[in-house]
């Protein structure tokens with residue numbers, strides 16, 4: 383029998399991957415206290431059973447913002463799946479489809495949106511960062527609609543990337559063979575620039591992400607798409623209300639794995 387638990391998958395992945403890539407995936411920011419707190423909080427979740435109900439025809443199927451799912455589970459957007467598998471996001475899309483789960487492809491996906499949606503048998507959403515280069519954002523949104531993406535997820539908690547000490551120690555940069563192929567290479571160049579004591583990921587975010595983004599800017603994106611818009615990284619009830627008031631259809635309330 384193969385690997386059967388998440389911890390087993392983690393062990394297998396760690397044994398398989400170069401150290402700096404493992405650190406990029408598993409590492410959090412600072413002393414990784416938020417990361418540890420997240421794990422601890424998650425381990426406290428419990429199901430609350432209701433007994434003596436008819437369970438002969440159970441189905442967890444649901445529809446999320448118009449996307450039908452056999453399972454109410456979504457794969458969070460993660461950049462550059464080809465760091466861990468030569469096929470990258472198309473393999474993830476097939477796996478999500480087989481499980482009946484949602485795939486949220488990252489803006490920094492390492493396969494084209496068209497390849498990802500062609501490989502998918504279920505819904506695919508697209509995550510966006512707000513780039514200083516708004517024209518690139520607008521072009522990607524247009525392309526996403528044409529490629530059959532079902533919703534957009536705007537990450538709003540990353541005006542900057544947190545100090546991920548492992549990446550700084552490793553002088554981490556995305557290897558040249560793995561690229562965010564849906565964007566102009568010039569916009570992504572800093573991600574590939576390795577330097578001792580610095581992180582290409584953080585340098586890139588500082589260079590390309592627009593930290594001046596406010597609620598007032600959301601209308602610009604809302605006007606450019608008919609797709610449902612989800613805000614990722616809204617953590618308080620007040621901001622959840624603001625999100626809806628400002629044109630969002632939903633908001634995700636996770637802190638991003640203690641990585642910011």
Ligand SMILES: Cc1cc2nc3c(=O)[nH]c(=O)nc-3n(C[C@H](O)[C@H](O)[C@H](O)COP(=O)(O)O)c2cc1C
Pocket residue numbers: 406407408420458459460461488489490509537614636637638639640641
């Ligand atoms: C390797 C890796 C890459 C990620 N890349 C992105 C990204 O490109 N965009 C984004 O919004 N979030 C990204 N995230 C954050 C995840 O979407 C998610 O918010 C975070 O992992 C928290 O979920 P978890 O506690 O289940 O890990 C990434 C996370 C990991 C581990």
